[in-house]
Amino acid sequence: MKKRDVGDHENKCSKEHMRLLLKKVDDINARLQHQPSERCKFMWRIENWSETLENAKRKQTTDLHSSAFYTGYPGYKLCMRIHPDDCTSGYVGVYLVIMKGDFDHQLRWPFPYSYRLTVIDQQPDGNNVSIWFDPTAPGAESSFERKTHELKSLGLGCGRTKFISHLDLTKRAYIRDDSLLVRAEILIKK
Known part of the structure; x- marks a missing residue:
């Protein structure tokens, strides 16, 4: 060659x-x-669960809100909402709530990401209860619109009324040290 x-x-x-x-x-x-290229996770520890549940059953407390968290920077401002004794009595309702945030003008609306809500089983062989949600599902759109007023920023959110029954909470270690752990996981696609 x-x-x-x-x-x-x-x-x-x-x-x-x-x-x-x-x-x-x-x-x-x-x-x-x-x-998904990123996962935003938020863990909420609800202490004094037995007292919280009793207050809910007596209609003294209807719902609780977690502290706010962002999906990133810039990101959507969210919180979790829980009904210890939801409308259907005997069940815990768990929801994700879109809030008015600092970066809303930079974000795509309605909120576009799927997410999972989980009640954590607090024992080594945990049997968590999880449900995935798709914000693009029919009927969900209004829960994921941009919030325009701070006072209305704690809307209903989107989740499940019958997330877990009070009876199921006692079958495993969902309640430990009188605390319930709930997690939100948002799948962020770039």
Whole structure:
């Protein structure tokens, strides 16, 4: 093989290898765009559960709100809401609430991310109770609109009225040290 032929061969191979490498990078980027790239998790510890539940059964407390949290920077401002004795009596209701936030003008509306709400089983072989929610599901849109007034920012939210029964809470270690743990996990797609 002549020196010139070797040079041409190396040039062709280099270009082909570079083309294959760039195609592989493009394939990886395309896959990443269709997968959640970030998860925002918020854990809420509700202490004095027995007293909270008794107050709810006597209609002294109808619901509780967690502290607010953001999905990122900039991000959506959210909180969790729980009904210790929801409308259907005998059940705990758990919800995610969209709040008026500092970055709302920079974000896409309505809130676009799927999320999971979980009541944590606080024993080593935990049997958590989780439910996934899709904000694009029919009927959910109004719960995920941008909030325009601070006073109305603690809306109903979106979740499940019959999330877990009071009876099921006692079957495993959902209540430990008189505390209930509830987690929100938001799947952020870039």
